[in-house]
Amino acid sequence: MAESVVEFVNVNKTFGDFRAVRGISFHIEKGEFFSILGPSGCGKTTTLRLIAGFEHPDEDGGQVRLHGDVVNKKRPYERQLAMVFQSYALFPHLTVEKNIAFGLEMRGTPKAEIPGRVREAMDMVRLDATNFARRLPAQLSGGQRQRVALARALVLRPSILLLDEPLGALDLKLRKEMQLELKTLNRELGTTFIYVTHDQEEALTMSDRIAVMSEARIAQLGTPAQIYECPRTPFVAKFIGESNFFEGKATGRSGDCWRVEGSGGAFDVPAENGVTQGADVIVAVRPEWLDVCAPDAVPAGENAIAGTVRDVIYLGETLHVLVDLPGERTVTVAVRNEGQLARPLAWKKGDRAAVAWKPEDCQVLELGDA
């Protein structure tokens, strides 16, 4: 196992009556790009602040370890970390170069060394030193401020860099560009990046591993593929990408599959997920794993539920076919766009249609977590 640079052992954090973080445990390895993903209020920022040292775990609230040492009570300035803030938190009264030099001064870097290091950091984030060094933050654009904030963190050559939704304020194009740059920096510097975001796409794109948080707990931790393809709970399935849900009761086993009877129809699910006779079962199926076909032309061995086409939505790369199923549910089926002008899709509003999927393409979810 690789070296753990950050480790949480059953960490709890309470503010008054509010439990911001409940018994979470994980470890982050050296050089990893680790994202903490979740909706607002899920505890992701608190988790990052626990690492940074702005917050401390409750008494008997577990352990936070950095490089193997328990740092529960250590102050931020004793932790040798670097961080990029959501608001950038550039010091408005200091010029760009003084902002970047601030951390070096605080850590007692020899005076002579500082200008060179500042220049180096500015180069690293591709900020033109001759042009920007003497400016005040107020005289910079959003993207430039973002780069200064990054330079201010990287100049310290930290082993761990914390990023709190650093791209939130940028426009889409710039964001994409920066995502790539951050990923590159992570690889080149070998610095561990701990990245907090509520943007699932961003997390999937950049991360080595993702911790999805919900209601103060880690809902799932894994690689992007694991998270996307095998969501463990309805929450994760819903939060990461789009999902269709089917539910019912397990009524009998046949070979590798359990038969599940739902209100809208019956379907088979893989047997390995601890389904038992009579248990409630809920499965998630990604739109792109669903097919839409005529009710009488379902491929053999596939699950199928019949309904009516509600609408077809043009998305460019794909088309979404919305199908109303019994029980007032609508599922979304993604169909590859093969050119609507040349080869238009046959389905239109009001057609009878069935949605079909292979039993192995559905993910049985854990219950008890909405």
Place this chain on the structure above:
Amino acid sequence: MDRKNADAMFEDFLAGRLDRRSFVTRLLALGASATTTAALLEACSGGTTETPKPADGGGGDGDEHAKAKGKGKHKADGDGENVLPETKELSIYNWSDYIAEDVVPEFEKETGIKVTYNTYESNEEMMAKLQVGAGGYDLVVPTGYIVTVLAAQDLLFPLRKKKLTNWANLHPMFLNPSFDPDNKYSVPWLWGTTGIAYRADKVKAPPDSWAVFHDTQYKNKMTQMDDQRDVIGSWLKFRGKSLNSTDKAELDQAKADALQSKALLKAYVSAPVKGQLVSGDVWIAQLWNGDTMQAKAENEQIAYALPKEGAGLWTDSLVIPKSAPNIRNALAFMDFCMRPEIATKIADFTGYGSPNAKATPETPIAYPTDEEMKRLEIQKDLGEALQIWDQIWTEIKAG
């Protein structure tokens, strides 16, 4: 040591200016005979219903004295004066415009004492400060009946008359006043009357009665003092009563008269009316004789009348608060002001009467004649009746 010096020291002791031990030590050091000491101690234990308590009003100054002594300024000159510490400061708290401009500088020059001079606008303002017990003032100038009030509260330091070499200059008429029998605490400063100032060029006939404040033709051209004693007092006089009356019926009549005049008055305003008399905004004002004179200096047309029904006569006096830090200098200043030439200067500047028999002021507004004197009455403290007066005053103001 003569008995007189011991007396003085004893007085200090009683007033809480010396603690028992330093009193005895100093007495012995002065070489008092054993019999004198014994007699004094006996008198002391017998007569001290007011054994000095450090926390009492005199406590703070005890400290002051200790401090002054600590500075080594004290000289034992053997004539008994050493019971008072020698300092180089003096703090005077006087009515505004109530002294000649060069009196203080002259005193400073002659004695080398640095004078702090502050002013107030009403007896009440000054009393509030004294009641705090530590205003730091060495000399204040209360109106007659206020001396009684201050003395009753044990806020005054008894005079050391033998230090006042010019005492003999005072006119006997102003000595032994009813508000301070035997001048135990006070030296008369100035005296005056509360009458009517008017613009001779504006009024039809010189006012000779408080009834002028009921005269509708002068509506909005008249003012009375902003002082309950003066306003209610004037209406009591108008009805031939004492201006110290505590009789409810008499006071109710005064209230009715006051309310009738209030509709005609421009304002209740005291000393500040001078400027408006000068400018002609006000034609008839209840005012003191001296302030009238000060206004007259600016405008010749201003004259003064004492109403035929009678008016208030008052004496303001110099007194030393018990909390005074510089008693010796306060006494020196008192004595200084009793010199005929200084008293003349003060009377000339303020326009008020001097109690100094040897003073020779010019008096643009003549002193009251003997006949007028008979109509004048001195204000006394009202004691409990003050409540009734205040109620009536509030009713007048609220009317």
Place this chain on the structure above:
Amino acid sequence: MSHRPPAWVLAIVAAVYVFLHAPLLVLVVFSFNESKYSVEWTGFTLHWYQRLLERHDIVDGLVRSVAVGLSSTALSTVFGTLMALALARHRFRGRSFVEALLYVPIVTPEIVVGISLLILYVLLGWPLGLTSITIAHVAFNISFVTVVVHARLQGMDGSLEEAAMILGADEITAFWRVTVPQLWPGILSGAMLAFTMSFDDYVITSFVSGTGSQTLPIVVYTMVRKNIEPSINAISTIVLVVTTVMLIVSDRLSRDKPLSAD
């Protein structure tokens, strides 16, 4: 929005500005008038300003007011800034009590403040003088400074201090290097407010002043009461000019420092 207010609104506004400034302007103009009583313009003179120099009560009053103003401002600014920091940056029990406490001086009528303080001094036997006045001024100024500085702190990005700390600055360094430079305009305007209120206070000061402590407003009050000569116009003009200059300077100082990067 480009809509102009209607004409009648502009008329009221113009009238209000005249109402606010005409009296002061007249006061200034007539401080140079020769005539002692009349409101007729009889000629230009600096005589009333010369008279001021002769009156050492005014000069002394001015010196005392400045001394009391500076010391009470210094104290109340320090106290108020610390309180604002606690309110803005710390979680603690009893916050609502502290907030209520800060409200008290803002809502208590001056006359009640002055009299109740005098009662306290009477009870303590505390000598009345410049110290008692300074204490009174600090007491009523703390709240105002706290409110002003607190508002500025709330507008200030709290993550600036966190950024400084993660960059290696401890709390004290972060306070001096980051918080104070940011807070400076707030502290300055709080201090300005405190100084002006102290410098201007008559009601409370009149109750708690003692020997040798007549501040400028008390001297001015006596002069207003007497109302006899234009020296009062002269002293008013001086006060007016000084406050205007102070206001402009503080405005400049606080405008040069933006609150945040945005």
Place this chain on the structure above:
Amino acid sequence: MSGGPSVRQRVLGWFHERPTATAWALLAPGGLFLLVFFVAPLVIMFGYSFMERGLYGGVEAGFTLEHYAAFFQPLYLTILLRTVVMAVSTTLICLALGYPVAYTIARAGRFKNALLFLVILPFWTSFLVRTFAMIFLMRDSGLINSLLVKAGLVEEGITMLYTPFAVMAGLVYGFLPFMILPIYSSLEKLDLTLLEAAEILGAPPRARFFRVVLPLSMPGVVAGSLLVFIPALGSFLSSDLLGGAKQILVGNLIQNQFTSARNWPFGSAASFVMMVLVVIAVGIYLRVRDADEAREA
């Protein structure tokens, strides 16, 4: 940061682990000062209001409610009523004059700062100086009258000084900026697209003002009203200097009890009756503010 922690770090660490202690350490100097020199005097004064009066001022031990009972005589209630009426009318006049000013400044574009500065300037000028300026203008032989006479508009000066009008003018003059500034700051925060939204929904100017602008500036209106009402309620100098001491207000009554009437307990009781009115006014303010905050949240 090698070696053991320095004293500084240990102290910081100690405080860090005790956030409440840190907060109280910051609050202590100012808070204690306020308790000792502001709250304690008020408490003592409150205590005095239940004691017996001393003959020469001060109080004597005892407990009585007579001073409060005394206050509820028609005489004092009349004074109280007059004071409240005067404070309320001062507030309303300030509102009527101040709102248009605040509104105009908020929309003045590049003149905003200059106009604001001109409002603040008199506010930073001594109250006494401003009062004196009023006297100078309003006296019988003052500037206004001499101009009127000279212009031939009147034969003899109009009486302005020493009238209720003068008192009111003085109070409005003194407190108007207190009204303008809070209204301005709430109007300045107003999102102008809201007005455009109202306009596109068909609201004419009058409706835009009464249905959108005014409700949204209510916090400023209420705060400004409070800032005018409280000092107007406690004022006594204006009624003395500009009103000729003819109309007694609660402020004068209180002052009188502590000086010439030497009835400290009654003066204290009157002070606390006034404080009750202030607390009611603050209560109204807080309700409006909280309702507003709840709406924004």
